[in-house]
Amino acid sequence: xxxxxxxxxxxxxxxxxDQLIIKKRLNRGERAAMFAxxxxxxxxxxxxxxxxxxxxxxxxxxxxxxxxxxxxxxxLSDDERETILNGMDPEDFQECWDAIDAHELKVQEERDAExxxxxxxxxxxxxxxxxxxxxxxxxxxxxSTPTSTTSxxxx
Amino acid sequence: MAAKQGARVRGVVGQVRWGYYDAxxxxxxxxxxxxxxxxxxxxxxxVPGSANAFNMRQRPLRxxxxxxxxxKAGKPELKRxxxxxxxxxxxxxxxxxxxxxxxxxx
Numbered sequence: 001x002x003x004x005x006x007x008x009x010x011x012x013x014x015x016x017x018d019q020l021i022i023k024k025r026l027n028r029g030e031r032a033a034m035f036a037x038x039x040x041x042x043x044x045x046x047x048x049x050x051x052x053x054x055x056x057x058x059x060x061x062x063x064x065x066x067x068x069x070x071x072x073x074x075x076l077s078d079d080e081r082e083t084i085l086n087g088m089d090p091e092d093f094q095e096c097w098d099a100i101d102a103h104e105l106k107v108q109e110e111r112d113a114e115x116x117x118x119x120x121x122x123x124x125x126x127x128x129x130x131x132x133x134x135x136x137x138x139x140x141x142x143x144s145t146p147t148s149t150t151s152x153x154x155x
Numbered sequence: 156m157a158a159k160q161g162a163r164v165r166g167v168v169g170q171v172r173w174g175y176y177d178a179x180x181x182x183x184x185x186x187x188x189x190x191x192x193x194x195x196x197x198x199x200x201x202v203p204g205s206a207n208a209f210n211m212r213q214r215p216l217r218x219x220x221x222x223x224x225x226x227k228a229g230k231p232e233l234k235r236x237x238x239x240x241x242x243x244x245x246x247x248x249x250x251x252x253x254x255x256x257x258x259x260x261x
Contacts, residue, residue, distance in 0.1 A: 007175045007176050008174070062175055
């Protein structure tokens with residue numbers, strides 16, 4: 001499991017068939033930018049609840065396919081996308097926000113499950129066995145650097 | 156058998172991308188196909204400060220060269236882009252050189 005976020009995309013289909021092309025996951029920088037956008041200007045670290053939705057949609061949304069409108073947003077800056085999103089019907093915007101929220105939750109759950117599986121599968125003893133307990137301990141001088149792993153971790 | 160031909164695409168604005176992330180923005184590029192080997196290569200000036208070293212090391216990277224088909228006979232202007240897969244990219248002294256594999260026009 002990589003510690004870095006790959007630029008994978010997901011497609012969310014809304015009720016009327018419109019599609020949102022979004023980032024599958026945000027990386028650290030994108031998440032920080034999202035939280036920064038959630039803050040009201042001059043409000044310190046406090047998040048502005050009114051800005052939470054717009055900040056999340058701006059952070060995730062890359063492009064869209066709208067059946068009724070021709071409004072290109074691909075490759076626009078975050079500020080430009082926010083301006084366009086602010087022109088949406090509030091209920092339609094809410095649908096986008098809800099879809100992205102549900103996606104974010106689903107991806108987080110998948111990742112948590114993957115982490116659990118990984119941590120369970122690769123659990124290793126906190127302390128390495130002492131040389132005296134190692135099967136087949138060598139006599140004479142021993143190397144201080146282990147050159148291979150033992151198979152004792154497999155059960 | 157058709158004769159092998161070279162080709163050259165020159166432009167002002169281009170970019171190298173890793174997925175939807177910018178890896179570098181370009182401000183003047185030449186992509187050319189060698190008439191003998193038929194391999195494409197790229198030479199471009201990198202916009203100062205625009206290259207992301209981490210993203211440049213990722214794969215696959217794409218070189219994107221946007222172009223415009225002007226409005227004509229009542230048809231609206233069309234924005235399209237050529238795309239190549241980037242191989243062996245290197246940035247030295249603000250100049251990007253790379254081998255390219257054509258992906259097509261989108």
